[in-house]
Structure formats: C-alpha cells, structure tokens
C-alpha cells in the first residue's frame with residue numbers, strides 16, 4: 001500500500017506539460033530528488049527496497065490509474081483530471097494507442113512513439129526547462145511558437161532525451177540532459193543544457209509548419225475533414 005502526504009509547495013503545471021517534467025520541477029524547487037517527490041505523491045513506495053526501474057517511471061508517464069491520480073492530486077493541490085492530462089493516456093486513440101495492461105504506448109500503431117521525447121530548445125529556454133507532453137508524440141516535429149524543427153537527440157551524449165533512465169535517486173536540473181554520463185561515476189549525468197542546442201529554423205509560412213498545424217488541430221479536435229477525409233470526417 002502506498003500512501004501520499006501533502007507536498008510543502010504547490011507548483012502549477014504548465015499548459016500541456018508532461019507529468020515527469022512537472023514532478024522533476026517540483027523536486028528541483030524542493031531541493032529533493034524525484035524519488036522523494038514520487039513517494040510523497042503516493043506513486044512510489046516510501047523506501048523502495050531495490051532501485052526504481054526505468055520501466056516503472058515509463059508506466060507512470062504513460063498511464064495512472066484512478067487511485068494514483070487521486071493520491072498525486074491530493075498531495076500536490078491539483079485535480080485528478082489535471083494529473084491525468086499530463087500522461088500519455090491523454091492522447092489515447094487521438095494520436096496513438098495506449099496498451100493499458102502493459103502501460104505503454106503501442107509503438108507499432110499510428111506512429112506510436114514508445115520512448116523518449118523530442119524538444120524545442122527555445123521553449124525550454126523560455127519556460128525554465130519544462131517539457132511539453134506532445135513532444136513525445138510521433139506526430140510532433142515542429143514548434144509552432146518558435147518555428148523550429150524539434151530536436152531529438154542530445155549533441156553531447158547522442159542519446160534520445162527522456163529515455164526513462166532511472167533518475168529517482170539524485171537531484172536533476174530542469175532543461176539539462178539527464179542521460180547517464182560517459183564518466184565512470186554511476187550517478188553522473190550528461191548535463192548538456194538543451195536550451196543551447198541549435199535547431200533548424202523553419203519558414204513561418206512553409207509546408208512543415210502548415211503540416212504540423214493541421215496535425216495538431218486534428219489531434220485536439222479528435223476529427224479531421226481535409227483532403228481524403230472531406231466526405232467522411
């Protein structure tokens with residue numbers, strides 16, 4: 001049985017933020033590690049006997065059951081619906097298929113992206129390193145705010161960011177690469193500031209931005225009626 005306790009601060013999620021970005025920001029604000037925040041939220045056992053596997057974090061980012069969402073909401077002062085909206089289940093059957101039993105995105109269906117996240121360096125620079133949930137979708141390739149092509153690797157370690165490494169036992173800096181470092185120290189992180197990573201600028205009126213806009217509209221409306229879909233939205 002996992003119990004929740006109220007966190008000493010309230011941190012409002014950013015619009016469209018991913019849940020792992022939110023709990024990491026909370027941990028950073030508290031000077032704690034993510035494992036402490038997740039156990040306070042009732043999402044991890046208080047004193048896990050073994051290291052938390054990366055798979056468990058991946059499950060939490062993908063889907064929370066009602067009890068988990070209720071505990072996390074109670075401890076952090078937001079609503080269960082707001083908590084659920086930060087998980088990939090928010091896009092279930094709209095942009096990908098979530099395998100509820102295995103708590104992961106089905107990678108073989110409709111461009112499902114099972115792991116990792118793309119990112120916009122300019123967004124991370126603007127908002128203090130908070131990650132958008134939709135950057136995890138296979139359908140996201142451009143930032144409509146900054147007209148940049150999203151980046152999908154870290155230039156320092158060449159890894160895909162947020163590939164669910166086990167990062168619960170040490171503090172993390174928002175906006176920096178959390179992938180393991182090449183150094184021998186097991187807890188060392190790569191640390192690349194993502195806001196400094198160059199991204200390809202896209203023409204504001206160009207086809208890439210137009211395509212991304214169309215796709216984001218289709219996903220948020222849950223229907224589409226352009227081109228071949230005209231007669232059968």
Ligand SMILES: [Zn+2]
Nearest residue numbers: 120123143146
């Ligand atoms: Zn951006």
Ligand SMILES: [Zn+2]
Nearest residue numbers: 154157177190
């Ligand atoms: Zn890195």
